[in-house]
Amino acid sequence: xxxxxxxxxxxxxxxxxxxxxxxxxxxxxxxxxxxxxxxxxxxxxxxxxxxxxxxxxxxxxxxxxxxxxxxxxxxxxxxxxxxxxxxxxxxxxxxxxxxxxxxxxxxxxxxxxxxxxxxxxxxxxxxxxxxxxxxxxxxxxxxxxxxxxxxxxxxxxxxxxxxxxxxxxxxxxxxxxxxxxxxxxxxxxxxxxxxxxxxxxxxxxxxxxxxxxxxxxxxxxxxxxxxxxxxxxxxxxxxxxxxxxxxxxxxxxxxxxxxxxxxxxxxxxxxxxxxxxxxxxxxxxxxxxxxxxxxxxxxxxxxxxxxxxxxxxxxxxxxxxxxxxxxxxxxxxxxxxxxxxxxxxxxxxxxxxxxxxxxxxxxxxxxxxxxxxxxxxxxxxxxxxxxxxxxxxxx
Numbered sequence: 001x002x003x004x005x006x007x008x009x010x011x012x013x014x015x016x017x018x019x020x021x022x023x024x025x026x027x028x029x030x031x032x033x034x035x036x037x038x039x040x041x042x043x044x045x046x047x048x049x050x051x052x053x054x055x056x057x058x059x060x061x062x063x064x065x066x067x068x069x070x071x072x073x074x075x076x077x078x079x080x081x082x083x084x085x086x087x088x089x090x091x092x093x094x095x096x097x098x099x100x101x102x103x104x105x106x107x108x109x110x111x112x113x114x115x116x117x118x119x120x121x122x123x124x125x126x127x128x129x130x131x132x133x134x135x136x137x138x139x140x141x142x143x144x145x146x147x148x149x150x151x152x153x154x155x156x157x158x159x160x161x162x163x164x165x166x167x168x169x170x171x172x173x174x175x176x177x178x179x180x181x182x183x184x185x186x187x188x189x190x191x192x193x194x195x196x197x198x199x200x201x202x203x204x205x206x207x208x209x210x211x212x213x214x215x216x217x218x219x220x221x222x223x224x225x226x227x228x229x230x231x232x233x234x235x236x237x238x239x240x241x242x243x244x245x246x247x248x249x250x251x252x253x254x255x256x257x258x259x260x261x262x263x264x265x266x267x268x269x270x271x272x273x274x275x276x277x278x279x280x281x282x283x284x285x286x287x288x289x290x291x292x293x294x295x296x297x298x299x300x301x302x303x304x305x306x307x308x309x310x311x312x313x314x315x316x317x318x319x320x321x322x323x324x325x326x327x328x329x330x331x332x333x334x335x336x337x338x339x340x341x342x343x344x345x346x347x348x349x350x351x352x353x354x355x356x357x358x359x360x361x362x363x364x365x366x367x368x369x370x371x372x373x374x375x376x377x378x379x380x381x382x383x384x385x386x387x388x389x390x391x392x393x394x395x
Contacts, residue, residue, distance in 0.1 A: 099229045099368040104236075109133050111230025119227035121215075130370065134233040147295045149181055149240050153233060153371075156219055181240050183222050184213050197296040203242050204375040205361050214241065221371040226362055228370060235369040238292065245376040246299040247290030248307075248332075249358060250275040252383040275389065277310075288378070297321045299377055300328035307332070311392050328379070329355040337386040352384035 096119055102110040112130040117123065134151045181187065187199040205212040205225060215223045221232075222241035237243045254271035279285035291306040293299045300323040308314050323331070336353045356379070363374040383389075 096226050096229075096364055098364045098366045099224075099226070099373070101366050102230070104133060104231055105366050106135075106236055107133060109231065114228045114230045121223065121227055125228070128228065130228075130230050130232050132232040133235055133369070135236040140238075144238075148238050149234060150179075151234065152180060152240060153219055153221060155180075183216060183241050184211075195296075199239075199295065200244060200293070201239070201241050204244065204377065217371075224368065224370050224373050226364075226373070229368055229373075231369045232371055233369055234372045235367055237367055237369075237372040237374070240372050242375045243372060244293040244299065245290055245363060245374055246293055246303045247288040247376055247378045248275075248303060249288060249378060249380040250332075250335075250383075250389070251380060252387055252389070290376070290378075298323055300325055303379075304328055304331045311389075313392065329381075332381045335381075335387050335389055336383055352386075354380075354382045354384070356380055 096116075100111060100114050100119075104111065109131055112128060114125075114128070118125045118128070132153065134153065137145050137148045137150065140148050179189070181199075181201060183201050184203070185201060187201055188196055189199055190196050203212045203214055203225065205214075212225055214225045217223050234240055251272055251274050254273045275289060276286040277289050279287045289306070289310070291302055294302045294305065297305065298321065301318065301321050304320075304323055304327075305318045308316075308318050320327070332355060333353055357377070358380050359376065359378040361375060363376040365374045368374060
């Protein structure tokens with residue numbers, strides 16, 4: 001075999017070789033770092049571009065939805081002014097309009113735009129991402145704070161963070177906000193004065209002869225049975241789920257004859273006059289007289305108590321909390337002249353005073369949200385001959 005040859009290389013030459021190789025490796029590593037930095041920078045730029053493109057796409061989608069929403073509102077307004085349009089269709093189209101209006105009353109919050117075609121929960125709407133607003137209990141007047149439902153969505157988040165299996169249930173007498181609501185039922189609540197009252201969480205909306213059972217979503221909040229509103233939470237309402245109202249259409253025939261030049265009128269006919277009041281949230285709007293069903297009172301005691309304070313201008317209101325429909329009808333008979341009032345309710349109509357139920361169900365209102373909404377009961381009290389409203393109502 002061959003013999004290997006050995007070369008004697010001076011130390012300083014080896015040192016020079018090692019230094020050169022080390023420098024070359026360092027330059028190679030530096031070059032690799034530069035390449036990685038460029039790739040990373042390019043990746044960041046690419047991600048930024050993708051993010052900006054996504055934002056633009058989302059903005060375009062939002063603008064399209066908003067444009068459609070505006071066109072839909074214009075179309076609804078035009079249809080409302082068209083007397084030739086069948087009333088049932090017009091009513092159906094406008095049943096969920098105010099509930100989608102922005103900004104939300106008392107706030108600067110704009111709802112997520114929801115077109116009429118996307119209102120129903122049965123319609124898939126993957127882009128739907130509404131804000132959440134629940135008015136804090138402490139922002140309500142002090143005397144009503146104990147009647148306000150707690151922020152159950154916020155409490156659910158706290159529950160998950162603390163690993164609790166269920167919310168802290170306030171089972172003692174009520175001194176603060178109401179305990180967690182029990183939906184689709186009448187909830188009994190004990191007050192601090194040992195009096196037990198009923199909180200009615202059953203919907204006024206009916207399916208056949210039964211009350212509608214509104215659904216509860218995955219967060220434990222009730223879901224608006226009329227569909228999406230563009231805002232989650234309790235809003236500025238008192239209750240999660242249905243918030244019951246009672247309103248009155250108080251009507252009479254005006255004393256002055258209608259001018260024959262008025263379109264659609266008959267010469268010598270009288271005007272129908274209806275009592276209205278300024279909206280509490282917007283003084284530029286008018287609304288029917290009415291109130292929320294007060295805690296511990298029946299709806300009929302609530303409207304009579306309201307009329308006593310706001311129409312008769314008495315400070316104390318009524319003492320009775322359990323008025324039924326007949327009691328309410330008799331109460332409003334006091335506004336007819338004394339010679340017209342009789343104790344037999346069956347004679348009211350023949351004497352010029354009548355009362356009947358007009359509507360009982362969902363109320364399309366700007367305060368409604370996906371999880372809280374108004375429902376109302378509307379009665380008509382009509383005075384055919386003389387009445388005493390001019391004594392109490394000056395404007």
